[in-house]
Amino acid sequence: MEDSVHVLIVDDDKAIANFLSKMLIKSEDNDYDVAITHTAEDGLHLIEESKFDIVILDVNLPGKSGIEFLKEIKEIDPDIEVIIMTGNAKIETAIEALREGAYDYLQKPFTQEQVITTLRNAYQKRRLTMEKRELINNLSDVNDQLEKANEMLAEKKALVDRELEKKVEDLTNINLFVKGITPQLDLIKLMNIIPRFLIDLFGFNGAAIITFSGNNFVVHASLSTEGDFKKGDIYSRENPMINKITKPPVIKEIGRLKEGGLNYVSLPIKSGTRLLGILVVGSEMEEPLKNYGEDLFSTIAGNVALAMQNAVYFENSRKNYLESLYSFLVILETEDPSLREHAERVSNIATKIAKQLNLEDSMITNIRYAALIHDIGRVGSIKTSPKDGVREKIMKIHQNTEKIIKPVSFLSQGLEYIHYMFENFDGSGFPEGKTGDDIPIGARILAIANAYDEIYTQLKGKNKKEPSKDAILAELSPHIGVELDPRLFAILQGVEI
Numbered sequence: 001m002e003d004s005v006h007v008l009i010v011d012d013d014k015a016i017a018n019f020l021s022k023m024l025i026k027s028e029d030n031d032y033d034v035a036i037t038h039t040a041e042d043g044l045h046l047i048e049e050s051k052f053d054i055v056i057l058d059v060n061l062p063g064k065s066g067i068e069f070l071k072e073i074k075e076i077d078p079d080i081e082v083i084i085m086t087g088n089a090k091i092e093t094a095i096e097a098l099r100e101g102a103y104d105y106l107q108k109p110f111t112q113e114q115v116i117t118t119l120r121n122a123y124q125k126r127r128l129t130m131e132k133r134e135l136i137n138n139l140s141d142v143n144d145q146l147e148k149a150n151e152m153l154a155e156k157k158a159l160v161d162r163e164l165e166k167k168v169e170d171l172t173n174i175n176l177f178v179k180g181i182t183p184q185l186d187l188i189k190l191m192n193i194i195p196r197f198l199i200d201l202f203g204f205n206g207a208a209i210i211t212f213s214g215n216n217f218v219v220h221a222s223l224s225t226e227g228d229f230k231k232g233d234i235y236s237r238e239n240p241m242i243n244k245i246t247k248p249p250v251i252k253e254i255g256r257l258k259e260g261g262l263n264y265v266s267l268p269i270k271s272g273t274r275l276l277g278i279l280v281v282g283s284e285m286e287e288p289l290k291n292y293g294e295d296l297f298s299t300i301a302g303n304v305a306l307a308m309q310n311a312v313y314f315e316n317s318r319k320n321y322l323e324s325l326y327s328f329l330v331i332l333e334t335e336d337p338s339l340r341e342h343a344e345r346v347s348n349i350a351t352k353i354a355k356q357l358n359l360e361d362s363m364i365t366n367i368r369y370a371a372l373i374h375d376i377g378r379v380g381s382i383k384t385s386p387k388d389g390v391r392e393k394i395m396k397i398h399q400n401t402e403k404i405i406k407p408v409s410f411l412s413q414g415l416e417y418i419h420y421m422f423e424n425f426d427g428s429g430f431p432e433g434k435t436g437d438d439i440p441i442g443a444r445i446l447a448i449a450n451a452y453d454e455i456y457t458q459l460k461g462k463n464k465k466e467p468s469k470d471a472i473l474a475e476l477s478p479h480i481g482v483e484l485d486p487r488l489f490a491i492l493q494g495v496e497i
Contacts (some may be wrong), residue, residue, distance in 0.1 A: 206282030370414030375399030417442035
């Protein structure tokens with residue numbers, strides 16, 4: 001690491017603060033520059049006066065809670081990564097800290113490995129955030145250039161030469177290109193749309209994205225009038241073309257792959273110094289690099305890298321948050337080991353049914369996530385009354401699940417499925433008494449997958465052996481058309497479980 005990682009430790013327990021400081025200073029992981037303070041007030045002054053990458057603070061501070069201090073830190077600098085230390089295991093505390101913008105929390109007592117790993121990951125996230133902001137600023141500069149060029153075109157139209165007109169056209173197309181690819185946060189879909197945008201906007205005759213797979217290079221997405229690159233084509237590192245395009249200079253013409261074919265230019269897709277993949281564009285021109293200009297290719301490659309990095313970051317963030325929620329099930333596993341297995345089985349069944357319905361990939365993903373966490377409400381204490389029946393207890397667990405998941409924005413669709421999964425097909429369910437197709441399809445899928453696995457568990461416990469699928473379906477049959485969707489039952493019969 002070339003630069004120091006600036007860390008502020010805020011803990012009224014001087015022994016712990018000094019222990020953490022020594023641990024970081026002696027660490028070979030990074031060059032940590034550590035400051036210590038013991039009150040939120042002093043910590044706030046330091047943050048206002050100095051630049052910190054990471055703040056480690058105790059959840060309980062004199063005169064102010066760690067959560068309140070966290071909010072004040074985020075008001076000063078929202079990009080500072082904050083790690084909360086806590087001596088209790090209350091789930092509510094962890095959820096509140098994450099909701100208010102904390103990167104993670106450390107449960108006392110903690111190990112050196114836990115501390116170093118958490119700080120390393122927090123600093124990597126901060127670096128990505130800063131790099132992203134810099135790239136966005138660069139994009140803003142490009143848009144400013146576009147506005148200036150358009151003003152010049154309006155004021156001095158008669159004097160604008162062909163070169164400036166081409167520049168304005170390129171900047172316009174870059175702006176459209178960025179607007180087209182930036183909102184797509186699904187990495188697979190993103191790579192599939194990039195070649196079409198390049199061909200439609202810039203007039204290239206072919207484009208392909210090549211990514212790594214082990215020791216080989218694989219064509220992930222391709223569009224070409226000549227079919228030189230085909231999706232799924234695999235190249236070894238020893239391939240002459242691959243050997244050529246992976247060596248300096250970074251942007252280069254690689255020529256024609258066959259007589260009469262397109263002339264290709266290779267562009268590295270890089271995040272910092274890390275190579276994410278290779279973009280190749282083809283043209284019928286003899287010298288495409290010279291005609292289009294290296295600046296244009298460089299800008300295209302930079303924006304492709306930014307979009308891919310955003311997609312990867314989004315997916316990692318989504319996975320990290322889901323893993324945090326899923327970890328609550330692991331906590332409960334000591335009391336009820338079957339709960340996690342139940343969630344995984346329900347997710348597997350629900351996903352298979354969703355695929356048979358040819359639902360959109362995003363909907364299938366939301367159904368899979370919802371199935372994994374539909375019982376998350378069992379974590380923590382739930383107040384029940386001796387007078388509560390089965391329905392009332394289920395409703396309280398259900399409400400607790402929604403309370404936990406609601407702050408997680410990317411799970412909003414899955415939350416809707418969980419919210420309605422106890423609606424009955426005939427309208428006798430809860431919470432709103434919806435009927436038939438008025439119940440969201442994701443909720444109906446969750447309901448039948450959950451019911452199937454509950455019967456599976458009951459029969460297995462009763463007979464002390466694995467029940468057959470036919471036996472489970474026979475038990476499920478009386479509920480079809482009453483609680484469960486008949487069409488989904490028909491699909492379930494044909495699904496291999």
